[in-house]
Amino acid sequence: MTPALTLWVLTWGPFPRRVLVYLKLKGIPEDAIDIVPVEMTMAGFVNAGEKPDGTVPILCLGDGTVIHQSMGVLSYLEEVFANIGPNMSGTTAIERARIRDMCSVIDETMSTLFGFVWNTSKLFAEANPKPDKAAGERALGTAHACLEKLAGYANESKGTTGYLLRGKTPTLADVTLLTLLQHFELCFGEDLVVGIPRLQEFLEEMGRTKGAEAPVYPPGVVELASQRVTYDLQ
Numbered sequence: 001m002t003p004a005l006t007l008w009v010l011t012w013g014p015f016p017r018r019v020l021v022y023l024k025l026k027g028i029p030e031d032a033i034d035i036v037p038v039e040m041t042m043a044g045f046v047n048a049g050e051k052p053d054g055t056v057p058i059l060c061l062g063d064g065t066v067i068h069q070s071m072g073v074l075s076y077l078e079e080v081f082a083n084i085g086p087n088m089s090g091t092t093a094i095e096r097a098r099i100r101d102m103c104s105v106i107d108e109t110m111s112t113l114f115g116f117v118w119n120t121s122k123l124f125a126e127a128n129p130k131p132d133k134a135a136g137e138r139a140l141g142t143a144h145a146c147l148e149k150l151a152g153y154a155n156e157s158k159g160t161t162g163y164l165l166r167g168k169t170p171t172l173a174d175v176t177l178l179t180l181l182q183h184f185e186l187c188f189g190e191d192l193v194v195g196i197p198r199l200q201e202f203l204e205e206m207g208r209t210k211g212a213e214a215p216v217y218p219p220g221v222v223e224l225a226s227q228r229v230t231y232d233l234q
C-alpha cells in the first residue's frame with residue numbers, strides 16, 4: 001500500500017521544481033501527495049511548519065521515513081508510481097545508466113553554477129561582500145564545459161530507441177536539466193545554452209511541454225538576482 005506522502009517545496013526553487021515538474025509530466029494525481037509550499041529568505045525558511053530539518057524538496061512517508069535529496073525523492077516516486085505515466089528512469093540497464101550519467105553531470109553543473117552566482121549576482125551581495133570575479137568566471141566556464149559534455153552524452157544515444165534529452169518520452173534527466181536551465185535564465189538572466197545547439201533545441205522543445213511552464217518568482221528576487229555586482233580592484 002502506498003504510504004501517505006508529504007512533500008515540502010519552494011515552488012520556484014530549482015531543486016524542488018525537479019519534483020514538481022516530474023509530478024506533472026508523469027501525471028501523478030494531485031491527491032496522491034500532500035504538497036506543502038514553504039517560503040525562504042536569505043535568513044532561511046520562514047513558514048517551515050512541520051517540515052523536517054533540511055533542504056527542500058523533502059519527502060516524508062506515512063511511517064515517518066524522510067527522503068532528503070531531490071534525486072532520492074525522484075527515484076522513490078519512480079518506484080512507488082511505476083504503474084502511472086511514462087517510465088522516466090530508463091527501461092533497460094543501458095538507458096538507466098545513461099540517465100544517471102546525465103543526472104550526475106547536471107548535479108555537477110548545478111553546484112558549479114552556485115559558485116558563479118555567489119560571485120556575480122547582486123542577490124548574494126550582502127551575504128558575500130567580497131565577491132571574487134575570477135572565481136565567478138571560472139565557475140561559469142566549468143558549467144559550460146559540463147553542459148557541452150552533456151550534449152555529447154545526448155548525441156551518443158542518437159539513433160537508439162533510448163534517445164535522450166527530449167526523446168520519445170520525458171526522463172529524469174530532462175526534468176533536472178530543464179529546471180536548471182530555466183532557473184538560471186529566468187532568475188539570474190544567464191542563458192546557458194548559447195553556443196550549444198543540442199541544448200538550445202532541448203530547451204525550446206521542453207519549454208513547450210505542458211507541465212514544464214516557468215515558475216512564478218517572488219517579487220524582487222529576479223530584479224536583484226539578474227543584476228551583476230561590481231568588483232573592487234583586485
Ligand SMILES: N[C@@H](CCC(=O)N[C@@H](CS)C(=O)NCC(=O)O)C(=O)O
Pocket residue numbers: 010013014015016044054055056057068069070071
Ligand atoms: N542537493 C539538494 C539541494 C536542495 C537545495 O539546496 N534546496 C534549496 C532550495 S532550491 C534549499 O532548500 N535551500 C535552503 C538551505 O540551503 O538551507 C537536493 O538535490 O535536494
